[in-house]
Amino acid sequence: MNATIIALLGYISWTVFLLILLASYRTFLVSQKQRLPNQFKADGSDSPDFGQRLTRAHLNCAESFVFIGGTMLTALATNASAITDTLAYYLLAARLGQSIVHLVSTSVLAVQIRFVFFLVQVGICGYWLFKLMTNFAF
DSSP states (O other), rough: OOHHHHHHHHHHHHHHHHHHHHHHHHHHHHHHSSSOOOOOOTTTSSSSSSHHHHHHHHHHHHHHHHHHHHHHHHHHTTHHHHHHHHHHHHHHHHHHHHHHHHHOOHHHHHHHHHHHHHHHHHHHHHHHHHHHHHHTTT
């Protein structure tokens, strides 16, 4: 297995982990009679602070999969994963970092750190897309 496949599986696994954590959190709230099962807003805005952060961290992963997963899958489908392999683990680390900081705090400093992690992901994907497009230019 190459680095792109491992990082892609790591990204998907992290997203599923956050989903399971969110489902467990909401199940706990229901079991403690703090919420009815049909009272949760999809964006988590009606949850306590941690619930809001957990919901947004999961949704950030899902939203970013379009450009991160899409780019990695394009590289794999075109046998060009040599382009993505070198930075794949860095991208995964930035994704994990963004989510973890999101779960821990929403202070100004934490939001700035989270944004840096996001910019790293966008920058890496932008670089990959440029390399992929020039690799397949006519």
